[in-house]
Amino acid sequence: MTTxxxxxxxxxxxxxxxxxxRLQEENPISQVQLTDGRVMWAITKHADVRAVLGDARFSSDRALPGHPMNRGGYGGTAAKLKQLIEMDPPEHTQQRVRVMGEFTVKKIAAMRPRIVEIVESTIDAMLASGSEADLVTALSLPVPSVVIAELLGVPYEDHDFFQVNSATFVEIDATMEQRIxxxxxxxxxxxxxxxSRVENPGDDILSRQLAAGAGVEELTGLGFLLLIAGHETTANMISLSVATxxxxxxxLQQLRDDPxxxxxxxxxxLRYFTIAEVGHQRLATADIEVGGTLIREGEAVYGFANVANRDPEVFPEPDKIDFTRGARNHVAFGFGPHQCLGQNLARLELEIVLEAVVRRIPTLRLAVPFREIPFKEHGPNYGVYALPVAW
Structure with a gap:
């Protein structure tokens, strides 16, 4: 059936x-037509989404004709600068294995003291600015921006350039030309x-990956991916979490009583908001059965992680926020070979920020009614454009 x-x-x-x-309840695997005219299989149950994302026969290669994210712009230079999320094995496996060591639990845990410093100093600056602020520009964006900048080895004097251009992606009134x-x-x-790292290597992820055999084009794609994937998404989660x-x-009281x-x-x-809205589109490269439904070679598939994370068969009372649920089996970071490389870093940043906000700003409150917060109603990532707060 097609809607x-x-x-x-x-x-x-x-x-x-x-x-x-509604689809998850009535027709959890069904062909739908999106508002832009594309037709694809909508996969909505938790187990089925994991099955699709874990099966390399559902291709992530956006250069393939028929891939739902191929809009005709994958020739020439774009194909050469293909990013990790756009690759299939064995190319994907080789590059991912090379960089995985940068994001182990142990390696990320070692970053905690520096991230704590970044968060504390950012909150200091926000509190020193007065009694009101837009949390997005004062905290949510700067923290992941500085963390990613330091991870990439961006010189301190370039941080302003880095933050200004990064912030453009989430400005509500930014034009498409400005974003481009x-x-x-x-x-x-x-x-x-x-x-510059080819000539003068330093102590940063780019230099280490060059030493491990990564090429310049590969590393440029990786650096840009880390910026986009590790910056806006984490910023959105900080804002959504604090707003909630x-x-x-x-x-809020639960966290104050028991940090x-x-x-x-x-x-x-993360389960509740599942902010990455468009990252789970695939192309079937063979006839594959999912949840009792046959998906034919050449058909497009969309794994809807947002409702997979509300699957009542996996998460009882899924619309309830329960901090004791133990929801690590969510698919907010995806699943399978393309599961988010930086998920350990995102978790650590979110933990440090939420703990610091709860501890340091006991009088923090919304400066506008919740209904007046400008939420992103659609787009690649869910979030808010601004979050006016006072204390």
Whole structure:
């Protein structure tokens, strides 16, 4: 069955799109037509989404004709600069194995003291600015921006350039031309940064990957991917998490009473919001059965992680936020060979930020009614454009 208008727009900030939930209940594997005209299989159950994301026969190679994310722009230079998320084995396996060591639990845990410093100093600056702020620009964006900049070895004097261009992606009034310009600025900057590391290696991920055998083009793609995937997504989760705590005083009080709940709160909020909206589109390269449904070679597939994380068969009372749920089996970071490389870093940043906000700003409150927060109703990542707060 094909629906004519399958929207990605959320009407409730606390819920995935109504049509996604309806499909999961009534027809969990079904062909749908998106509002842009594309037809693909919508996969909505937790087990089925994991099955698709874990099967390399569902290709991530966006250069393939028929891939749902191939919009005709994957020839020439774009194909040469293909990023890790756009690759299939064996190319993907080789490059991912090479960089995985940078993101182990042990390696990321060693970053905790520096991330704590970044978070504490960012909160210091926000509190020193007065009694009101936009949390997005004052905290949510700067923290992951500085962390990623240091990971890539961006010189301190370039941090402002880095943050200004990165922030353009989430500005509500930024034009498409401004977003494209900012993206071009950052790609060019990272290309120059990689080139400089060829001549003058340092103690950073780019230098270590060059030493491990990564090529310049591969590393430029990786650097840009880390920036986009590790910056906006984490910033969105910080904002959504704080907005939820301020809107739900009962949840905030739980963390004040027992700070040890923060790691569980991070996992539950990741499950609940599942902010990556478009990253799980694949192309079947063979006839494959999923959940009793045959998907033919050449057909497009979309794994809807947002409703997979609300699957009542896996998460009882899925619309309830429960910090003690133990939701590490969520698919907010994806699943399988393309599971988010930086998930350990994102978790650590979120834990440190939430703990610090709860501990340091006991009078923090929303400066506008919750309904007036400008949520991103549709787009590649869910979040808010601004979060006015006061203390």
């Amino acid at each position: 004519a208008t399958f929207s990605m727009q959320r009407v409730d900030p606390y819920s995935p799109p109504t049509e996604h939930l 310009e900012a993206m071009g600025n950052l790609k060019a900057y990272i290309g120059d940064l990689v080139a 705590l301020l809107d739900r005083p009962d949840l 040890s709940l923060v790691p569980g709160a991070v996992e539950e909020l």
